[in-house]
Amino acid sequence: MKYSYNWLKELSGTKKMPIQIADIINMRAFELEDTRKAGSDTQLEFNILPNRGHDALSHVGMAREICAVEGRKFFPRFGLGNVPRPNLGFGLKVEIKDKNLCQRYIGAVIENIKINPSPKWLQQKLIACGIKPINNIVDITNYVMLETGQPLHAFDIKKTTGNIIVRKAKRGEKIKLLDEKIYELNENNLVIADSEKPIALAGVMGGSKSSVTEKTKTIILESANFNAKNIRKTRTALGLQTESSYRFEREIDPNLAEIGAARAIELLQEYGGKNAKIAAIADTYPKKLKPWTIKLNSEYVNNLLGEKIEILRMEKILERLGMKVKQSEKLLNCEIPTRRLDLVTEEDLIEEIGRIYGYENIREFAPKMELSVPLENAKRNFEHKIRDVMTALGFSEVYNYSFYGVKEIENFRLELKNHIEVANPMNPDQQYMRWSLMPNLVKAVRINLKNFEKFSLFEIGRKFFYEKNKIPQEKTILASALVNPSAKNNLFFKLKSKLEFLLDHLGYKNTKYEILNTKYLFWHSSRTARITLHGKELGYIGEIDPAVLKKYNISCRVAAFGLKIDELLTLPRAEKIYHPISKFPTVERDISMFVGEKVLYADIEKKIRNAGGKLVLGVELFDVFEKEDVKSLALRLKIGSSAKTLTSAEIEAVMKKIISTLEKELKVKVRK
Amino acid sequence: MLKQKIEGIKSESLEKIKKSASERELYDIKVKYLGRNGSLTKILKNLKNLSPEKRRVAGPVANQVRRDIKEACQNKKKELAEQVDWEKEKIDVTLPGRKTETGHLHPITLVQRDIEKIFTSMGFKIADGPEIESDWYNFTALNFPQDHPARDMQDTFWVKNNKEKFVLRTHTSPVQVRFMKENKPPLKVIIPGRVFRNEATDATHEHTLHQFEALVVGDDVSVGHFKYIVQEFFTQFFSKETKIRLRPCYFPFTEPSFEFDINCTVCNGKGCPSCKGGGWLEIGGAGMVSQNVFAVAGYPKNKYQGFAWGFGLERLAMMKYKINDIRLFHGGDLRFIQQF
Structure with a gap:
């Protein structure tokens, strides 16, 4: 809220300069937003916390705060709360239909009004607070709201018929408000009505028809209290935020209505026209709000703050904030003024003491804590290890958004129904939570292709999906992409070698790569493998279908993999066990062979190991040659025994067995 | 007199061998002392013209010096052969290291x-x-x-x-x-x-x-x-x-x-x-x-x-x-x- 420094000075009697006020309030109560010169005045803007709207969205409230911070008691400069009770003229009847939505309604009839500009001093204060002066009546309602915090409204009595009725709107009921727009209401909205029609949207904005004009002679002044939640619902539903709704949705003390009315009547009689006077008043207040008491244990205060504040000092601080405090031994019995609706618990009072005492005066000291080594977060450590290995392998880490749009779902051939939808995205790119990390990773590839020819990326992040029960689920995924035009047909294998290194380094042996050979999502139909370990699916590795890439104007090949980190963590990792170094020599034997198109390397290696048994210590592919329909592989075998030195006859025998198995069972042609 | 001359040749030649920096230089030194017209060769050739007493004194000394020079030459030759040609080895150490693919953490x-x-x-x-x-x-x-x-x-x-x-x-x-x-x-x-x-x-x-x-x-x-x-x-x-x-x-x-x-x-x-x-x-x-x-x-x-x-x-x-x-x-x- 924007405050006038001059006004605060008048009310609080402070001797401090604007900049000093700004500083102490910033440190003791509310964050300073801005200070600005406003003629001979200074505008101070503070961000009033949501729980202090009850009392601090007013100059009186802020002046009280200034006094408390300066260590003085606040004395109001005008009578607070003596509403004159005239017994003359015609009566005014107010009927509250829903007492939960309207706790109090004060209506005062003021006659002999003459519309004029308001006095200069009043106009200047409004201007300093950023409000445009209009005429004496409107200005006075605004002035009193800024001063006391009570929103007010004035109706032209001529444009109303019968009693004032506070009721729920009827479904489909329409009203034109002061902004000259027509709003359609329903039973969630509270209206002020006369016997025929709604004349105001309660607590939000007055109606256009019943508004004060140049010709207005008699007004009904409204000073009321409306339910915070209801006002909030109405103003969010209608998209209407006013000074009035802003205050009401923060909840206002119903006793303030009286103060606001009294102050407004006083000013209206003085500045509303030479003969302006109150003609009638009605105050409907079915359930009076009374002050309540909090028992505050002074030891708890010091315990929670970690400071030694004397009980007398606590008492003073609370009294200066307007509480009536009675001490009995360690206890402070605090009677809370009704304007401080935020003060309910002991901790609420401890905060009041702490902030006025000054947090900077609380000394810092080390907590007494038992020494213990905390349990490690296994998943976190695992992720960090993956990051280290990936960067060592040349991958750079990116953080992509957790959203994408329907376009990505279509382009990547994902299922729309698996996606979790955001109800209120700001733009279409935020509409769905990512079911796969790949779309955004491919977008990152596209960004980097502008500057790099060859690069590799990875991301560790969550994917989101629904389980059958429609409860959102999430899983952590490692996704990676590789671009390298010089790798040509070997791009897949370049990436696979890195994945193999990663899994090996993490302690996972015997990972299997199963041929997919079917159209699956965005993957390349014939260059993709399903990664499994101990029968569990860990993810996929392959090239991204060039047709998908084309939609992102990517013309080069992109290899990628995705790994389910949560799944991986559940699988056993090979423990490191030392195998004695063999005392006996090993020999290397090469086999070159022509293989048919459908023969898989995985099968060749399996056959070699089966045929050679324990004597095969290692199998390594060292050359692949493909030309037209001929494919040739060259493998290097390590042959040896841990029990003895093999004779050449024994070596030849095992080689022969291996070769004949391969030729017989896989129909390969071994080159001799 | 002669013995002193021979000792002189010994110390002079050994010093030169020690300082020689290439095989070519070493060869020239060897020729200078042990060549057909080398200074030590001349003395050795002249031994037969000396009196038996003088020959008995000078003979073994001259021959020993000849062996010493030969051995020093051989050793030096080996040493030179093993020596690295630092000039030829020269590289520009200010050139950047060969690139390894490096990744970066966010x-x-x-x-x-x-x-x-x-x-x-x-x-x-x-x-x-x-x-x-x-x-x-x-x-x-x-x-x-x-x-x-x-x-x-x-x-x-x-x-x-x-x-x-x-x-x-x-x-x-x-x-x-x-x-x-x-x-x-x-x-x-x-x-x-x-x-x-x-x-x-x-x-x-x-x-x-x-x-x-x-x-x-x-x-x-x-x-x-x-x-x-x-x-x-x-x-x-x-x-x-x-x-x-x-x-x-x-x-x-x-x-x-x-x-x-x-x-x-x-x-x-x-x-x-x-x-x-x-x-x-x-x-x-x-x-x-x-x-x-x-x-x-x-x-x-x-x-x-x-x-x-x-x-x-x-x-x-x-x-x-x-x-x-x-x-x-x-x-x-x-x-x-x-x-x-």
Whole structure:
């Protein structure tokens, strides 16, 4: 809220300069937003916390705060709360239909009004607070709201018929408000009505028809209290935020209505026209709000703050904030003024003491804590290890958004129904939570292709999906992409070698790569493998279908993999066990062979190991040659025994067995 | 006389051999002394003209010297052959090293690791929670009243779901409740993670952010302890003495609540453009855990005291690395990532 420094000075009697006020309030109560010169005045803007709207969205409230911070008691400069009770003229009847939505309604009839500009001093204060002066009546309602915090409204009595009725709107009921727009209401909205029609949207904005004009002679002044939640619902539903709704949705003390009315009547009689006077008043207040008491244990205060504040000092601080405090031994019995609706618990009072005492005066000291080594977060450590290995392998880490749009779902051939939808995205790119990390990773590839020819990326992040029960689920995924035009047909294998290194380094042996050979999502139909370990699916590795890439104007090949980190963590990792170094020599034997198109390397290696048994210590592919329909592989075998030195006859025998198995069972042609 | 001459030849020739720097030079030396017209050869040839006594004295000496020179030449020749030609070996050592493919970690990861390290060294656990959170955990359990303006403090992304209200978590604080439900005090835990705010992006605003939450609960945890741990943390994080200050604030799940500032890391609090002249930088929010939150976690009321605090990793990374645009973090541009 924007405050006038001059006004605060008048009310609080402070001797401090604007900049000093700004500083102490910033440190003791509310964050300073801005200070600005406003003629001979200074505008101070503070961000009033949501729980202090009850009392601090007013100059009186802020002046009280200034006094408390300066260590003085606040004395109001005008009578607070003596509403004159005239017994003359015609009566005014107010009927509250829903007492939960309207706790109090004060209506005062003021006659002999003459519309004029308001006095200069009043106009200047409004201007300093950023409000445009209009005429004496409107200005006075605004002035009193800024001063006391009570929103007010004035109706032209001529444009109303019968009693004032506070009721729920009827479904489909329409009203034109002061902004000259027509709003359609329903039973969630509270209206002020006369016997025929709604004349105001309660607590939000007055109606256009019943508004004060140049010709207005008699007004009904409204000073009321409306339910915070209801006002909030109405103003969010209608998209209407006013000074009035802003205050009401923060909840206002119903006793303030009286103060606001009294102050407004006083000013209206003085500045509303030479003969302006109150003609009638009605105050409907079915359930009076009374002050309540909090028992505050002074030891708890010091315990929670970690400071030694004397009980007398606590008492003073609370009294200066307007509480009536009675001490009995360690206890402070605090009677809370009704304007401080935020003060309910002991901790609420401890905060009041702490902030006025000054947090900077609380000394810092080390907590007494038992020494213990905390349990490690296994998943976190695992992720960090993956990051280290990936960067060592040349991958750079990116953080992509957790959203994408329907376009990505279509382009990547994902299922729309698996996606979790955001109800209120700001733009279409935020509409769905990512079911796969790949779309955004491919977008990152596209960004980097502008500057790099060859690069590799990875991301560790969550994917989101629904389980059958429609409860959102999430899983952590490692996704990676590789671009390298010089790798040509070997791009897949370049990436696979890195994945193999990663899994090996993490302690996972015997990972299997199963041929997919079917159209699956965005993957390349014939260059993709399903990664499994101990029968569990860990993810996929392959090239991204060039047709998908084309939609992102990517013309080069992109290899990628995705790994389910949560799944991986559940699988056993090979423990490191030392195998004695063999005392006996090993020999290397090469086999070159022509293989048919459908023969898989995985099968060749399996056959070699089966045929050679324990004597095969290692199998390594060292050359692949493909030309037209001929494919040739060259493998290097390590042959040896841990029990003895093999004779050449024994070596030849095992080689022969291996070769004949391969030729017989896989129909390969071994080159001799 | 002759013996002296021979000794003279010996010392002169051996010295020359020692100093010779190439095989060619060595050959010339050898010729000079042992060649057909070499000075020692001449003496040896002349021995037969000497008297038997003189010959007996000079003969063995001359022959010995001849052997010595020969041996010295041979040794030197071997030495020269083994010698490296440093000139030929010469390379430009100022050329850059051959490129290895290097990857880079994201700056948020780096900052997160720094923070985790400092906290775990102080005995904190690390906890995680879901990024899509129920409305209950994100707000209600944290004492946010229904239909209350406090809910406007955080612009929220809602999930379309007719079964239950879910949000993209607006803070890491719901994990406080999740963790406390599973663990009894005393406890010290940190919760790093991704959070979402439904707001338009610009150089200083992002809808996807990373937060850090710390929670300490015990019998007598106080504001004084909080100040100590915060100061300790930032002093270690920035590797220099860092001052903090608390200002009043409001969060439904803490009471008292604070906003905390640290003295400007650029000017050390003197005032500069980074801190808009004030000498302080706003870092995050904190407070003493509300008894209502303890009650939700299943703790008896008024038995425990604790503090919670949270701040944004992007902001810390921006301060640490002098990054001027928050959108760079999720931009995916390697020209940015490769600087870390």
